[in-house]
Amino acid sequence: MSDLPLIQVRELKKYFYPKKGQVLKAVDNVSFDIPRGTTLGLVGESGCGKTTVGRTILRLYERDSGSVLFDGIDVHGVSRREYKALTRRMQMIFQDPYASLDPRFTVGDIVAEGIDNHGLCATRAERTEKIYRLLEMVGLNREHASRFPHEFSGGQRQRVGIARALAVDPEFIVCDEAISALDVSIQAQVINLLMELQGELGLTYLFIAHDLSMVRHISDRTAVMYLGQVVEHAETDELFTNPLHPYTKGLLAAVPRADPRWERSRERRLMTGEVPSPINPQPGCRFCARCPLATDECRHEDPELREAAPGHFVACRHV
Amino acid sequence: MNERLLTVEDLRVSFDTYAGEVQAVRGVSFHLDRGETLAIVGESGSGKSVTVQTVMALNPMPPARIKSGSIVYKGRELVGLSDREMDAYRGKEFAMIFQDPMTSLNPTMKVGRQIAEGILMHEDISRQEAQERALNMLRMVGLPNPELNMVRFPHTYSGGMRQRIMIAIALACNPSILIADEPTTALDVTIQAQILELMNGLKAELGTGIILITHDLGVVARMADRIAVMYGGQIVECGSADEIFYDPLHPYTWGLLGSMPSTGVRREGKKLIAIPGTPPDLFAPPPGCAFAARCPHCMKICTQTPPEQSVTESGHYASCWLLDKRAPQVEPPEFDIRKEGGRDE
């Protein structure tokens, strides 16, 4: 096994063109590595491009420019046949548990989709056994296999998506809000499962979530995105104890605590302002409309992502 | 002062499916007063959404079926009303916001018009007046440039803005009850804080009663006056926010609170404490306590007879055999929050 990071993302760009004359820079020049057997947490405002990053890494979207290397293989450069082989090694747990499950199939068939596509089970009995094992792994029971997605609650559907991703024994999983619809006990169960699999099999994760305490728990490094760009990126403990970017600071200060007395007594400083549109973005720092530190320079020139402390990258000129 | 808005009594809702009857809600009772927030938390699949959707009469019947129970709104029984009759309440007296605003907004209609149409459905006023009210609503939910925003389509908004538009629609007819099912799950915490602040403002200004469903216990701590904890189609514990967080009585609540990652520490092999086992099969719910199969304190009687409700003087109640006089004393586990909560006082 080489020391090469399993995932290398370089200057990745993914634009959408909603209308003539409009360009929506969903992912704009994003670079990072994810070493084998580690987890990168990815957080940020709704609509900042997290899902698009995940989907473009897996080539569910074609990139506009930049590159993604998986185990040294150029994901966007390989032939169809080679790509199919890759899809077994990389999986995604989709954010939307309602839209991502085909309502015409039973939950058992949905979970077995990858198994069938890649011919992973020799006999019917082996397939059934595997489905049951996967359902139980994610805290569902075997009776669920014969039921249809619309009969499930949000959290139950999300677990079906997790079982489906695990079914092909992948090496890399993009977990896109994989636990957000689950109660905390099942969240704990899924997080433990993901971390156990990582310990045993060396799985690598891109973990996208709004729940910062879970991100903190599971991630080795954490990246913060704002409007298509990574604005801060550091080792997880460093990021949480020493946030540098004003957006990251606002984010951490806004986390509610499961403690009513503390919540009642806390001083609230709401971050004001709206997230600007990613369509035809203006030059300059994209956070400047909401930033307490913004100066004229910020409004005109893009801040560069620089290394403020060893391994701690931040894109803000005033820190 | 305590004006009762809603009383739900022994509600039972099932789904008739090919595989049999799914007993999704099995005897749920709760109430909501004017100007208070009731949070419903609990196991995924425990019947939270089905419960509130039944109150809103949003479950298609069949497959859903109200087996028994009553839902009384301001003294009027709602169970048994026709869809037509319910229309007078839905949207006007109760409004609902969902986790995913995009699925509930009409993508082909400009935002201002959507709000105005909602108002026109319930009130006999002119289109002009409805438009003006819509504009006011957008202002009230803190959308910048409301005049401009009136004429935009929903997909051109960010998640946080859409959720505010949903709230504007929900509040346009000044409902007495706002039901929010995971309203901020899709938002980052800075936008979440703005939305929660907005909801609290409404409660204070207009006396709206709020039912909030969320898995985020931080949000619950921030918002709830009272909390109901659901498991396996039943409310297993209900009390004030402080009672549930600092003095929980039911082993499921203990497990839930114990599963949270504690703030300020990170992994290094640290496992989270999950509740082992799987939730009960709602086709054939267990005869005794629904939590028995997973409960570390389960006794023989728990698997045979459903526990009765024990109520404290303040009205905090839980259904667990451990609260019976004859049961052995069990100390609840220590939680991080309790220590923190105690310290801050």
Ligand SMILES: Nc1ncnc2c1ncn2[C@@H]1O[C@H](COP(=O)(O)OP(=O)(O)OP(=O)(O)O)[C@@H](O)[C@H]1O
């Ligand atoms: N298929 C698409 N066509 C056009 N625009 C898109 C498409 N997918 C995403 N976008 C836009 O790209 C931007 C980034 O979206 P993305 O879903 O990646 O955000 P996100 O960070 O995952 O947000 P959330 O936290 O809400 O899931 C958004 O402005 C979105 O509207």
Ligand SMILES: Nc1ncnc2c1ncn2[C@@H]1O[C@H](COP(=O)(O)OP(=O)(O)OP(=O)(O)O)[C@@H](O)[C@H]1O
């Ligand atoms: N249309 C349906 N047909 C059959 N069963 C259903 C249907 N809708 C819901 N159920 C079942 O009813 C139970 C309660 O579902 P509900 O959506 O209320 O759960 P919930 O508590 O809101 O969970 P979550 O936190 O995951 O959203 C679940 O076990 C679900 O499988």
Ligand code: SF4
């Ligand atoms: S009734 Fe018995 S099984 Fe149920 S929660 Fe109480 S102790 Fe546990």
Ligand SMILES: [Mg+2]
């Ligand atoms: Mg997303």
Ligand SMILES: [Mg+2]
């Ligand atoms: Mg639900």
